[in-house]
Amino acid sequence: MNLPPVVQHESELIQNAKLRSRLRTALVRWFAEHARDLPWRRDPTPYKVWVSEIMCQQTQIANVIPYFERFIKRYPDEASLAASDEDELMRLWEGLGYYRRARSLRTAAQKIVELHDARFPLTYDDVIALPGIGRYTAGAILSISQNQALPILEGNTIRVFSRWIAMQTPVDEKTSQNQLWQFSQSLLPTGKSALACRDRGPAAVNQAAMELGALICTPREPKCLVCPVAKFCDANTMGLQSIIPGKVTKTQYEARNEFAAVVRGPNGRLLVRQIPAGARFAGMWDFPKAGPPEAENAAQFTQWLEHQLGGTIELGAVVQTIKHAVTKYRITLHAHVAAWTRDATDLPDNYQFVTAAQLTKLPMSTTGRKLLDRL
DNA sequence: AATGCGGGGAC
DNA sequence: GTCCCAGCATT
Missing domain, CATH: 1.10.340.30 (Hypothetical protein; domain 2)
Known part of the structure; x- marks a missing residue:
């Protein structure tokens, strides 16, 4: 060449x-x-x-x-x-x-x-x-x-x-x-x-x-x-203004499916958690949410959720599908309603039932906020 | 030197 | 879809 x-x-x-x-x-x-x-x-x-x-x-x-x-x-x-x-x-x-x-x-x-x-x-x-x-x-x-x-x-x-x-x-x-x-x-x-x-x-x-x-x-x-x-x-x-500076390494985008659950509690409160330090969105509040490798599909998400929360989960209809771009990821978030039958009285670590009004004062991930705003 | 980190706007 | 944006910290 x-x-x-x-x-x-x-x-x-x-x-x-x-x-x-x-x-x-x-x-x-x-x-x-x-x-x-x-x-x-x-x-x-x-x-x-x-x-x-x-x-x-x-x-x-x-x-x-x-x-x-x-x-x-x-x-x-x-x-x-x-x-x-x-x-x-x-x-x-x-x-x-x-x-x-x-x-x-x-x-x-x-x-x-x-x-x-x-x-x-x-x-x-x-x-x-x-x-x-x-x-x-x-x-x-x-x-x-x-x-x-x-x-x-x-x-x-x-x-x-x-x-x-x-x-x-x-x-x-x-x-x-x-x-x-x-x-x-x-x-x-x-x-x-x-x-x-x-x-x-x-x-x-x-x-x-x-x-x-x-x-x-x-x-x-x-x-x-x-x-x-x-x-x-x-x-x-x-005459080089269109080729300087040369382009840097181009981004490899990755399609990704994630799942979230809308679980209602007393008086319509919503089940959310504050994401622990170290994880992405640390400190931000969000609905129960998972993607690969924990959950590749709705069935695995249900299992993951039952493991997180204890008791049984009945995953219902999709209430929203949200497309969201995060760094190299192209996420499709499938938000389902879910019914939770608890087998214990205590909520697991980080999880809480809060009102929508309380959530307006708490920091949420962008997808979490979008989901909340359209409920 | 390479990678992760979030989201939005321009085209 | 792709690129890029008044970068930094970590590995």
Whole structure:
């Protein structure tokens, strides 16, 4: 097979600081004009920027906004977050996904109260030591809130920077990542005046690079014709913007059938349980639910349920079929009504009969909430 | 280096 | 359906 030779392009942007300076000027000028009005940009305190950054991880900005508003209203500062009730916190996070983020946020707030007098720390080493905060998030918080000259690298900037320098190697490789981090650092201004000015310092440069990725330098069909820095972009010059960055390993999706039971108790209460620590959806409340390998079909689910609860289960009609995508899984959830004949008075561990009204205050898995809402 | 973690929006 | 999103922690 004949493949074109891979030629590592030497980007002038990497060599030439003056060129980067001109790019930066055009970039922040564009940002001043086109930045979206996001709630955490109005008063970018370290605390608010922190919360927004955690919420934004692997999540589209538009989905974050209402969550952010509610969160800040309920937990306006580090101390109130540290003292938060876990169920209430998870209820506020419900639907946003990656629930470990919320727990880490709370744990970190408690550390901040203990170690930093309830004020968000302002050095990189202190910040990255907090749970849930890695290199990107630490740099983002301190650059955006404090205008510190710390680099960032995430979904948007990986794409933007790799296009600017026409990176030919796969962006997920270690050497590529190192080069992109280095480029990100080299893009930041070092002059005293810029570091004293949010509008053209690291706060603006980092946010502008991400904003460009979100609004102009998009994954598919980047809007190069209206890009404010197109003339600095090697991929654009070379006509490579549609193939850089190359695609990463593609996801293998897996179809999966799961089963849930709606069991009614006294006064129409519903049988639910809080999922134990360590499992997926830990801490969230849900109807009795199982899938492979415990339950491949309705009969096995019935057996599993009898084993869980004791007594006998009579599985009835399907009340809902819910399609749900979770990471690589494509789940079809078959929700049945079920009659439970108990042989003991005690409910098994974690299980409880609760009213629908109580469930509105408890955190549930998304499928659990959907099922409840349509009962 | 690879994998798990949730969900939703764009196309 | 497929891709991707202001990543991190764990193995």
